[in-house]
Amino acid sequence: MTYHLYSHNDLDGVSCGILAKLAYGESAEVRYNSVQGLDFQVERFLEQKKPDDALIITDLSVHTENEIRLEEFFKKGGYIQLLDHHKTALHFNDYKWATVKVEYEDGRLASASSILYDYLQEKNVLKRTEALDLFIDLVRQWDTWEWDKNQTINAKRLNDLFYMLSIEEFEERMMERLQKDEPFSFDNFEEKILDMEDSKIERYIHRKRRELIQIDIDNHCVGVVHAESYHSELGNVIGKDTPHLDYIAILNVGGRKISYRTIHDHIDVSEIAKQYGGVVTLRQLVAP
Incomplete structure (x- = not known):
């Protein structure tokens, strides 16, 4: 089976792609989309799908027409799973093929990557590790802005690094260290360029505040x-x-x-x- 994952092109969305590649390996086909680009991708998938194609959508939701098409695809036996954390997508919980969670029972706000991480563990296709736990929590704290309240500076620095690298290089760097049985951390090169970025951001904000x-x-x-x-x-x-x-x-x-x-x-x-x-x-x- 080929797992087609369509996700947002921000840190949370790309982290979903990283998880999918770690879980499904060569069977994962990942595409990152803007908010406006998802529906075109979904329409093309439904037109060109093969019997063993599965569709997973994370951190984005489809418009009403594709919502209806996906329900029909599911009823005919198609594999579809939508995972999101935005309040505006809560109505998708009416479908068996969707899970939208804004907040966990312990009060932590959810992110798409944290929801997918839980989902892949439930499906027994991805093993929980200390490195993955920390990486996904940093992504979650950044995306929900909990990092500011908790002063989890590494969550902000992870997002800074994401925008300093190409998506391909970010994926490669993260997947390499997440597959090791070691705590997640930045390497010396990343620490150096992140320190430079911090200074650049500080100067930019000082100018814009005026x-x-x-x-x-x-x-x-x-x-x-x-x-x-x-x-x-x-x-x-x-x-x-x-x-x-x-x-x-x-x-x-x-x-x-x-x-x-x-x-x-x-x-x-x-x-x-x-x-x-x-x-x-x-x-x-x-x-x-």
Whole structure:
């Protein structure tokens, strides 16, 4: 059987691909997609599938038409599994082929990679190890922003490393060390370039903080700034420095995107997302 895994192209999504390759080896076919690109991939899979093809979707969800097609595929005996952690995907729990979990019973927020890690262990295709436990928890803490509360700096550094390397090089580096029976850690080269990146981010944020403007939008006090990179770090620092702002809108004109971030639990960016479309990633929204 060939396992086709379609996942998001961020750290959490690519970590799902790493897990799939560790579990299924040569039988894993992994493709990373933007939010907008998934449905095309799913449609092509359904058109070209072979009898022994299985489909696993992680960290993304399909539109209504593909939702119906996947249900039909499942009813005809097809292997389909959707695993997600976004509140906007909770309705997929109505299907036998989907698992959407926002939070664990112990209060930890879930990520797509942590859900897939559990799933692969339940299927007895991936053995739990100390290295995998730590790696997946770092990814989970970054993606859910728990790292900031817990001050798990290595979670942030792992995400920094992800964006400093190509996806292929990141996969290769992570898979090599995750297959060893050793605790997960960064090597000397990675530590050096991460230290350099920390200094670069600090200078960038210092400059962008001075460009922030404040406006009122729909009864919200909003901070607006233009930035082409480091949106998560910038939004978090500005949010802490200016707690009177309900949320931060970060404009990337060249990338034709708006990123939203808030440090306040009473601000639900899923409601903001309804006005603009896009995908909600816990406290962050990236809209085309």
